[in-house]
Amino acid sequence: MLSRVADRIxxxxxxMERAENMARILGVTxxxxxxxxxxxxxxxxxAPLAITETEEAYRAQHHELxxxxxxxxxxLDEKNPSSIYSCxxxxxxxxxxxxxxxxSEMWETLNATWIEMRAIPRGRVTGAGATQFFDWVKERSxxxxxxxxxxxxxxxxxxFSRLGTFLERADNTARILDVKYHILxxxxxxxxxxxxxxxxxxxxxxxSSFETYRTLYRDQIFPIKVAHLLILERxxxxxxxxxxxxxxxxxxxxxxxxxxAAKRLAYELHARLSYADIEEVFQGGLHEYLDGVLADISExxxxxxxxxxxxx
Amino acid sequence: MVKGRHYDEMHGxxxxxxxxxxxxxxxxxxxxADRVAEKRREADLLFHRVGITFAVYGDDAGAERLIPFDxxxxxxxxxxxxxxxxxxxxxxxxLNRFLHDIYHGQEILKAGVxxxxxxxxxxxxxxxxxxxxxxxxxxxxxxxxxxxxxDDGKYYVLEDNLRTPSGVSYMLENRKMMMRLFPELFxxxxxxxxxxxPGLLLETLRAVAPPAARDPVVAVLTxxxxxxxxxxxxxxxxxxxxxLVEGPDLFVKDGFLHMRTTSGPQRVDVIYRxxxxxxxxxxxxxxxxxxxxxxxxxxxxxxxxxxxxxIGTGVADDKSTYPYVPEMIRFYLGEEPILENVPTWxxxxxxxxxxxxEKMDELVVKEVQxxxxxxxxxxxxxKKAEIESxxxxxxxxxxxxxxxxxxxxxxCPTFVESGMAxxxxxxxxxxxxxxEVKLVPGGLTRVALREGSLVVNSSQGGGTKDTWVVx
Numbered sequence: 103m104l105s106r107v108a109d110r111i112x113x114x115x116x117x118m119e120r121a122e123n124m125a126r127i128l129g130v131t132x133x134x135x136x137x138x139x140x141x142x143x144x145x146x147x148x149a150p151l152a153i154t155e156t157e158e159a160y161r162a163q164h165h166e167l168x169x170x171x172x173x174x175x176x177x178l179d180e181k182n183p184s185s186i187y188s189c190x191x192x193x194x195x196x197x198x199x200x201x202x203x204x205x206s207e208m209w210e211t212l213n214a215t216w217i218e219m220r221a222i223p224r225g226r227v228t229g230a231g232a233t234q235f236f237d238w239v240k241e242r243s244x245x246x247x248x249x250x251x252x253x254x255x256x257x258x259x260x261x262f263s264r265l266g267t268f269l270e271r272a273d274n275t276a277r278i279l280d281v282k283y284h285i286l287x288x289x290x291x292x293x294x295x296x297x298x299x300x301x302x303x304x305x306x307x308x309x310s311s312f313e314t315y316r317t318l319y320r321d322q323i324f325p326i327k328v329a330h331l332l333i334l335e336r337x338x339x340x341x342x343x344x345x346x347x348x349x350x351x352x353x354x355x356x357x358x359x360x361x362x363a364a365k366r367l368a369y370e371l372h373a374r375l376s377y378a379d380i381e382e383v384f385q386g387g388l389h390e391y392l393d394g395v396l397a398d399i400s401e402x403x404x405x406x407x408x409x410x411x412x413x414x
Numbered sequence: 415m416v417k418g419r420h421y422d423e424m425h426g427x428x429x430x431x432x433x434x435x436x437x438x439x440x441x442x443x444x445x446x447a448d449r450v451a452e453k454r455r456e457a458d459l460l461f462h463r464v465g466i467t468f469a470v471y472g473d474d475a476g477a478e479r480l481i482p483f484d485x486x487x488x489x490x491x492x493x494x495x496x497x498x499x500x501x502x503x504x505x506x507x508x509l510n511r512f513l514h515d516i517y518h519g520q521e522i523l524k525a526g527v528x529x530x531x532x533x534x535x536x537x538x539x540x541x542x543x544x545x546x547x548x549x550x551x552x553x554x555x556x557x558x559x560x561x562x563x564x565d566d567g568k569y570y571v572l573e574d575n576l577r578t579p580s581g582v583s584y585m586l587e588n589r590k591m592m593m594r595l596f597p598e599l600f601x602x603x604x605x606x607x608x609x610x611x612p613g614l615l616l617e618t619l620r621a622v623a624p625p626a627a628r629d630p631v632v633a634v635l636t637x638x639x640x641x642x643x644x645x646x647x648x649x650x651x652x653x654x655x656x657x658l659v660e661g662p663d664l665f666v667k668d669g670f671l672h673m674r675t676t677s678g679p680q681r682v683d684v685i686y687r688x689x690x691x692x693x694x695x696x697x698x699x700x701x702x703x704x705x706x707x708x709x710x711x712x713x714x715x716x717x718x719x720x721x722x723x724x725i726g727t728g729v730a731d732d733k734s735t736y737p738y739v740p741e742m743i744r745f746y747l748g749e750e751p752i753l754e755n756v757p758t759w760x761x762x763x764x765x766x767x768x769x770x771x772e773k774m775d776e777l778v779v780k781e782v783q784x785x786x787x788x789x790x791x792x793x794x795x796x797k798k799a800e801i802e803s804x805x806x807x808x809x810x811x812x813x814x815x816x817x818x819x820x821x822x823x824x825x826c827p828t829f830v831e832s833g834m835a836x837x838x839x840x841x842x843x844x845x846x847x848x849x850e851v852k853l854v855p856g857g858l859t860r861v862a863l864r865e866g867s868l869v870v871n872s873s874q875g876g877g878t879k880d881t882w883v884v885x
């Protein structure tokens with residue numbers, strides 16, 4: 103497959119997955135601010151900017167930090183390259199460029215999503231219709247993934263699409279889990295308290311795992327178990343381990359030349375996630391662990407770019 | 415508006431339906447009007463649906479490039495087509511011989527059949543092609559020859575397109591649409607198929623690969639998704655099952671052309687390029703070209719890659735070369751031309767110039783390098799002021815203009831707002847030259863949808879029709 107085409111397909115899939123995860127992050131944030139007291143409010147609103155590393159860009163345009171403006175920036179801002187708006191736009195743009203190498207159903211899904219996105223009144227997204235909008239984004243992403251899985255021939259286009267989807271999802275799951283590091287509890291006494299509970303529960307809901315947690319652990323919500331679920335539980339399809347099962351599988355199918363550096367790192371990360379111990383993760387610090395994972399994912403992305411997709 | 419006589423494709427002089435249109439006319443007569451109308455709506459819908467996926471190409475501004483499709487086919491009897499095909503083979507063969515000659519021995523110039531300066535100073539003449547041996551000595555592998563039928567009932571060649579003629583995807587899509595909408599029409603009579611065109615094209619391209627390439631790899635080179643013909647490039651690549659590449663996908667290494675793939679460099683032997691000469695290689699031609707491949711020309715000159723069409727074919731389809739094509743046929747093939755040329759006045763000749771300036775209100779005056787219906791004046795349809803300003807332009811630079819009598823393009827019944835009405839049509843058959851010369855029966859029929867209009871170009875309100883060759 104042409105490197106340019108693979109590059110477009112890889113990024114098309116990443117951008118759609120990213121749109122979904124942005125919707126998830128904003129969803130959990132909207133939820134969290136309902137519980138926070140006034141003094142931690144700002145901290146709660148900062149979390150999404152911190153984990154997407156966009157605080158500086160936000161501050162350059164906004165004086166205040168309000169939920170409305172945050173959603174405006176992360177969902178609708180055309181100048182923010184990782185806003186939902188930009189992700190949907192670029193996913194569609196990339197699909198457009200490889201229209202003949204993907205199925206017409208895939209193209210039509212992304213094209214229709216983009217057309218609908220442009221027709222959505224902005225005021226509704228930043229106001230009462232926020233949750234509805236986030237649900238719509240998630241649905242479109244589910245639809246695209248399903249259409250892709252159900253229609254595309256099993257070949258390099260499929261492999262690079264899967265690779266993009268799950269590398270992006272791993273990145274986002276790690277970031278979402280890290281939210282808890284960035285949001286403060288009013289005081290140390292609140293650890294393990296009601297507010298703490300609600301925060302963890304909201305986080306679980308944001309990755310559609312609240313019920314999964316209950317089913318798998320049949321227990322109260324404990325941070326270490328939430329972390330176990332999102333990092334190591336491969337039955338949970340958004341966990342890092344599950345994502346890397348897919349990344350490894352896709353990379354195993356890709357026939358490349360001088361791609362051993364990329365494959366080595368993918369397999370290494372897969373092995374590490376397969377044999378990690380959650381107790382050890384916590385001893386070293388969850389935030390530090392997630393930071394390391396994010397750095398590795400970013401490095402893997404660069405190696406994939408170099409091995410298959412041509413110079414950036 | 416152009417008045418006067420014209421040839422009616424469907425009806426004879428006595429008003430009766432011509433034999434080859436009989437089956438279609440019967441069907442139209444016995445099919446209730448509302449059913450035909452319903453089918454037309456269905457066609458609109460289908461094309462619009464497909465059109466959404468086709469037409470969004472290109473335009474971020476949202477301007478869709480959807481060419482109107484008319485559901486009444488243009489029908490040509492087989493015997494007539496056979497004669498046309500013979501004439502087309504003859505003409506394209508002579509043009510290829512001419513191209514080989516002017517880049518080699520230049521016999522035709524030495525013989526004084528065509529003025530040497532006319533060829534050698536032509537902008538499209540490429541010195542870099544001198545002495546280069548091409549497989550089967552073919553330069554224009556894909557040629558589109560524009561034909562019209564005059565009121566005398568004879569076909570005339572209006573223009574040869576030897577560079578990167580487009581439109582063949584519409585020929586194929588139109589047929590697909592007609593078979594889908596009106597299967598019963600195809601059951602009534604044998605319409606000769608055109609669907610094998612992509613197969614013939616691939617065969618032609620593989621036949622001109624460098625001889626050393628055992629299993630030649632073919633790719634279609636496009637300027638990219640913002641090109642107006644991108645749909646066709648992608649369509650043909652897909653139909654042939656070959657890669658659709660852009661300049662940056664290709665690079666030159668060790669004297670060969672390669673494409674960048676996820677599994678490393680892959681050699682490419684034949685490029686069906688839909689990029690103009692000037693943009694092919696920034697090292698050899700326009701330095702600012704981002705569409706080409708640095709070093710491509712050197713690989714080409716070494717015989718390690720084939721380009722279709724070859725570089726420098728434009729000198730043969732230039733409007734100033736056109737008047738000499740009948741002479742070329744006599745010179746190279748020793749045959750009389752089967753297809754007629756339109757009589758042409760060349761304004762660079764003082765006598766011709768004088769005549770053209772005087773009779774401008776009766777003539778069609780064209781720029782030598784113009785295309786797409788731009789840079790031309792249709793005398794009888796033009797206002798006085800337009801003629802005056804054109805006269806000044808011609809006088810200022812006579813060599814840049816030719817003139818022809820206003821031909822009355824034939825008409826074919828066409829669905830318009832008010833029902834069915836005659837509209838003017840032309841015909842562009844595609845001629846493939848590789849090891850052999852091949853055509854599919856028919857071609858692209860373009861139709862001027864505005865009443866009385868003679869301009870069939872899609873950029874100026876033209877539509878298309880399916881073209882049937884029937885027994």
